[in-house]
Amino acid sequence: xxxxxxxxxxxxxxxxxxxxxxxxxxxxxxxxxxxxxxxxxxxxxxxxxxxxxxxxxxxxxxxxxxxxxxxxxxxxxxxxxxxxxxxxxxxxxxxxxxxxxxxxxxxxxxxxxxxxxxxxxxxxxxxxxxxxxxxxxxxxxxxxxxxxxxxxxxxxxxxxxxxxxxxxxxxxxxxxxxxxxxxxxxxxxxxxxxxxxxxxxxxxxxxxxxxxxxxxxxxxxxxxxxxxxxxxxxxxxxxxxxxxxxxxxxxxxxxxxxxxxxxxxxxxxxxxxxxxxxxxxxxx
Amino acid sequence: xxxxxxxxxxxxxxxxxxxxxxxxxxxxxxxxxxxxxxxxxxxxxxxxxxxxxxxxxxxxxxxxxxxxxxxxxxxxxxxxxxxxxxxxxxxxxxxxxxxxxxxxxxxxxxxxxxxxxxxxxxxxxxxxxxxxxxxxxxxxxxxxxxxxxxxxxxxxxxxxxxxxxxxxxxxxxxxxxxxxxxxxxxxxxxxxxxxxxxxxxxxxxxxxxxxxxxxxxxxxxxxxxxxxxxxxxxxxxxxxxxxxxxxxxxxxxxxxxxxxxxxxxxxxxxxxxxxxxxx
Numbered sequence: 001x002x003x004x005x006x007x008x009x010x011x012x013x014x015x016x017x018x019x020x021x022x023x024x025x026x027x028x029x030x031x032x033x034x035x036x037x038x039x040x041x042x043x044x045x046x047x048x049x050x051x052x053x054x055x056x057x058x059x060x061x062x063x064x065x066x067x068x069x070x071x072x073x074x075x076x077x078x079x080x081x082x083x084x085x086x087x088x089x090x091x092x093x094x095x096x097x098x099x100x101x102x103x104x105x106x107x108x109x110x111x112x113x114x115x116x117x118x119x120x121x122x123x124x125x126x127x128x129x130x131x132x133x134x135x136x137x138x139x140x141x142x143x144x145x146x147x148x149x150x151x152x153x154x155x156x157x158x159x160x161x162x163x164x165x166x167x168x169x170x171x172x173x174x175x176x177x178x179x180x181x182x183x184x185x186x187x188x189x190x191x192x193x194x195x196x197x198x199x200x201x202x203x204x205x206x207x208x209x210x211x212x213x214x215x216x217x218x219x220x221x222x223x224x225x226x227x228x229x230x231x232x233x234x235x236x237x238x239x240x241x242x243x244x245x246x247x248x249x250x251x252x253x254x255x256x257x258x259x260x261x262x263x264x265x266x267x268x269x270x271x272x273x274x275x276x277x278x279x280x281x282x283x284x
Numbered sequence: 285x286x287x288x289x290x291x292x293x294x295x296x297x298x299x300x301x302x303x304x305x306x307x308x309x310x311x312x313x314x315x316x317x318x319x320x321x322x323x324x325x326x327x328x329x330x331x332x333x334x335x336x337x338x339x340x341x342x343x344x345x346x347x348x349x350x351x352x353x354x355x356x357x358x359x360x361x362x363x364x365x366x367x368x369x370x371x372x373x374x375x376x377x378x379x380x381x382x383x384x385x386x387x388x389x390x391x392x393x394x395x396x397x398x399x400x401x402x403x404x405x406x407x408x409x410x411x412x413x414x415x416x417x418x419x420x421x422x423x424x425x426x427x428x429x430x431x432x433x434x435x436x437x438x439x440x441x442x443x444x445x446x447x448x449x450x451x452x453x454x455x456x457x458x459x460x461x462x463x464x465x466x467x468x469x470x471x472x473x474x475x476x477x478x479x480x481x482x483x484x485x486x487x488x489x490x491x492x493x494x495x496x497x498x499x500x501x502x503x504x505x506x507x508x509x510x511x512x513x514x515x516x517x518x519x520x521x522x523x524x525x526x527x528x529x530x531x532x533x534x535x536x537x538x539x540x541x542x543x544x545x546x547x548x549x550x551x552x553x554x555x556x557x558x559x560x561x562x563x
Binding site: 183 | 421447455458462
């Protein structure tokens with residue numbers, strides 16, 4: 001584990017009641033930060049917040065029982081974090097609905113053809129993942145901009161998932177978020193606030209993967225996110241904006257800059273050809 | 285160049301009352317097909333349908349005054365098209381909200397920093413573009429698969445729009461649609477139904493951009509979409525799926541229509557993981 005100190009930092013982690021979100025919250029607390037854990041699943045969130053508070057100190061953890069697809073909830077979450085910790089330095093946009101959550105019946109939890117998916121659930125996933133990530137960023141950015149320092153990290157997925165059989169709408173939602181990362185990063189250029197993408201680099205032993213697969217030794221453990229998220233939330237990552245990091249290649253034994261260099265990979269979108277660059281403009 | 289005949293073919297064109305959608309609808313009709321034009325802007329739709337009917341015949345065109353962000357309305361649009369024309373061969377997903385939905389009226393350009401946008405207007409662009417495109421594909425695909433032939437064409441945008449400052453939410457919405465094209469094409473593999481992306485190749489002279497652009501910028505004419513959409517809806521494009529075609533790179537000098545199309549084909553917008561990595 002690195003010895004990066006995040007003491008005095010206030011950070012929101014969404015989807016933090018379990019899985020990778022909880023791991024990241026725990027890692028940030030361990031590094032000294034104050035963490036607001038957010039999830040609409042209030043009971044699980046409360047239990048997680050209690051456990052994290054017991055391990056790291058009751059004054060360093062708050063629970064935000066909000067739904068990121070509701071902008072007012074996001075705004076309230078930011079306000080409460082600032083009130084509790086005296087500021088907001090980081091946002092981990094991790095909350096999202098998973099690829100198993102669009103089958104018509106919950107009992108049929110599996111990847112399905114897009115015409116088998118329940119249209120209401122398909123749309124809901126986009127609301128939470130694409131719009132929710134924006135809503136949290138929109139609510140948090142002004143507070144960070146005011147202080148001239150901040151970190152926004154969007155949790156995404158591996159490149160093949162953007163075109164993989166049966167991966168709508170999950171892959172599509174994360175493709176949208178990759179574009180958000182690139183654009184938000186440039187909107188923030190020069191402000192002291194950065195925006196980067198972080199992804200685990202493979203299927204992770206969480207509820208996003210069918211239970212029966214959890215014994216598969218090739219699955220990653222949620223802990224894979226710990227090292228990179230601490231570095232991304234720290235002073236050390238300041239020179240990185242609009243980049244994409246694969247947690248799988250984070251070398252916990254190396255010094256953070258070297259570990260980050262190994263984890264850094266290609267952006268999600270192809271570089272525009274020169275002709276497109278020359279004709280650069282908004283709109284169609 | 286060979287004339288393509290779309291006789292008997294029926295397409296739903298969303299955002300069909302003006303701009304590129306209208307051009308594509310007219311092109312399909314001029315090639316012998318029929319078009320159901322969809323938009324929630326009922327008055328403009330009525331006028332457009334009347335004008336097209338006057339030139340090409342009342343049996344060639346119909347109006348679908350619906351909103352693609354509502355799945356029930358998409359199902360109704362498909363049912364009415366089948367009822368009225370007795371056939372359906374594909375959907376052109378052209379309808380979209382653009383940056384004009386989030387920038388201040390009269391702004392000089394379409395740039396909008398994400399932290400300055402109205403969150404609810406931002407979200408609405410995603411709902412219409414990302415979810416609406418899915419809704420229409422979802423509503424139409426059952427019939428298309430049953431007949432073993434169909435076309436889903438998603439109109440997206442140039443690469444810089446998906447990754448340059450000021451382009452949210454439009455850029456992210458189109459990035460997500462590029463992923464829809466690839467996943468839907470994979471889901472439909474072997475069904476006879478294809479799914480491709482089509483882009484104009486630059487900002488087009490439509491109501492999608494501020495009027496100041498008409499004089500200040502080098503714009504692409506909406507008619508650039510005509511030949512590509514006709515080719516995509518023809519048998520010549522059988523088996524072509526998961527592709528991305530750039531309309532203003534169509535090779536009109538080529539001696540057959542498919543060679544003209546292949547000159548305009550571009551790689552998917554997403555990078556591949558570097559060799560030996562799981563990125």
